[in-house]
Amino acid sequence: MIYADNAATTKMSETATQTMLNVLNAHWGNPSSLYSFGQDAKEVLEGARKDIADVIGAQPGEIIFTSGGSEADNQAIRSAAYLGRKKGKTHIISSAFEHHAVLHTLEALEKEGFEVTLLPVHENGIVLPEEVCEAVREDTCLVSIMYANNEIGTIQRIREIGSILRMRGVLFHVDAVQAVGHIPVNVRNDNIDLLSASAHKFHGPKGVGFLYAKRGVMLTNLIEGGAQERGKRAGTENVAGIAAMAAALKEANGKMAENAARLTKMRDRLIRGLREIPHSALNGDAEQRLPGNVSFCFEGIEGESLLLLLDDKGICASSGSACTSGSLDPSHVLLAIGRVHDVAHGSLRLSLAEDITEADVDYIIQTVKEVVTYLRSFSPVWRDLVSGKTKFIL
Numbered sequence: 001m002i003y004a005d006n007a008a009t010t011k012m013s014e015t016a017t018q019t020m021l022n023v024l025n026a027h028w029g030n031p032s033s034l035y036s037f038g039q040d041a042k043e044v045l046e047g048a049r050k051d052i053a054d055v056i057g058a059q060p061g062e063i064i065f066t067s068g069g070s071e072a073d074n075q076a077i078r079s080a081a082y083l084g085r086k087k088g089k090t091h092i093i094s095s096a097f098e099h100h101a102v103l104h105t106l107e108a109l110e111k112e113g114f115e116v117t118l119l120p121v122h123e124n125g126i127v128l129p130e131e132v133c134e135a136v137r138e139d140t141c142l143v144s145i146m147y148a149n150n151e152i153g154t155i156q157r158i159r160e161i162g163s164i165l166r167m168r169g170v171l172f173h174v175d176a177v178q179a180v181g182h183i184p185v186n187v188r189n190d191n192i193d194l195l196s197a198s199a200h201k202f203h204g205p206k207g208v209g210f211l212y213a214k215r216g217v218m219l220t221n222l223i224e225g226g227a228q229e230r231g232k233r234a235g236t237e238n239v240a241g242i243a244a245m246a247a248a249l250k251e252a253n254g255k256m257a258e259n260a261a262r263l264t265k266m267r268d269r270l271i272r273g274l275r276e277i278p279h280s281a282l283n284g285d286a287e288q289r290l291p292g293n294v295s296f297c298f299e300g301i302e303g304e305s306l307l308l309l310l311d312d313k314g315i316c317a318s319s320g321s322a323c324t325s326g327s328l329d330p331s332h333v334l335l336a337i338g339r340v341h342d343v344a345h346g347s348l349r350l351s352l353a354e355d356i357t358e359a360d361v362d363y364i365i366q367t368v369k370e371v372v373t374y375l376r377s378f379s380p381v382w383r384d385l386v387s388g389k390t391k392f393i394l
């Protein structure tokens with residue numbers, strides 16, 4: 001099997017798995033307990049907090065642990081929105097291709113009276129810092145822009161946006177779930193106030209993530225209860241998961257440059273190969289993209305059928321995001337970069353991990369070529385395109 005769906009989730013690294021087992025077996029105390037066995041678990045927890053803070057350029061006191069990226073996004077956005085409302089600021093800026101954890105939170109806030117502006121992401125899948133600047137108003141309390149998109153892999157100009165917002169005094173949230181552990185992320189240099197990350201996107205376990213909130217940015221609780229996480233996130237901590245997340249992040253960070261160089265080569269080889277398929281197009285900017293992300297549209301086919309046939313040939317891939325596959329709506333991300341419905345339906349996302357080989361890439365290219373040709377051979381949409389009844393777009 002070739003697993004090429006690492007944007008959906010990754011396999012846990014050996015180090016992360018061993019760390020998790022060790023904590024489960026040997027450090028299973030409650031970190032809130034006062035006896036030394038509880039304090040031993042507390043040490044594990046605080047060690048993880050420091051390691052994570054170090055990697056992203058934060059202070060340990062600025063990190064709180066969550067159940068994953070979705071929870072961190074929800075908490076970050078609600079916190080900034082409610083802080084804004086206290087000062088009479090109820091305008092929020094985001095982009096059209098954010099993850100649903102962001103977009104659906106913003107929709108919920110609209111029902112509470114907030115006003116949301118979604119910026120365009122243009123054909124190349126990149127938000128322009130000047131457009132962020134123009135959209136900021138006197139009553140803007142928050143801008144939320146993702147570091148890298150989960151479907152098309154485009155990397156945003158976060159540092160530039162951050163410095164504009166710092167000057168304007170507007171809080172900046174970044175969903176960095178696809179970026180952390182893969183490309184350099186530093187909350188100080190990037191002028192980020194709130195950042196979300198998730199362990200299972202960088203070879204850690206599922207169900208654990210973290211939220212960075214710059215000192216002084218007051219968080220709103222989503223979960224009420226005990227005083228864990230400085231009173232900002234109740235519930236006994238997932239100590240083993242958190243320790244494994246820290247181990248996975250340290251490991252990914254240590255090998256980042258080496259991994260990215262290798263992955264970029266594999267990615268570009270895959271892109272070159274798939275571009276040979278007629279009436280196909282790469283989604284998103286070719287350069288400003290995650291090292292492991294390849295996203296294509298093929299005219300005249302259905303992405304769902306493509307995925308099933310690829311699965312038969314031992315390739316795990318995705319069409320749009322995991323949240324939208326299974327539904328018939330085309331991905332909001334592909335629509336946001338201007339793909340029309342028919343074209344957006346024929347999408348394929350291949351997200352590679354560090355262990356991918358050239359032989360794997362060549363097998364993927366060959367198989368996708370065959371399967372696309374096969375699907376087109378009996379596609380009515382393709383027949384109309386070839387006969388000239390409808391016009392090719394790609």
Ligand SMILES: *Cc1c(COP(=O)(O)O)cnc(C)c1O
Nearest residue numbers: 068069070099101150177178198
């Ligand atoms: C996966 C993902 C999330 C959600 O993270 P979970 O830990 O699965 O809740 C949020 N944002 C982006 C960009 C993602 O890729």
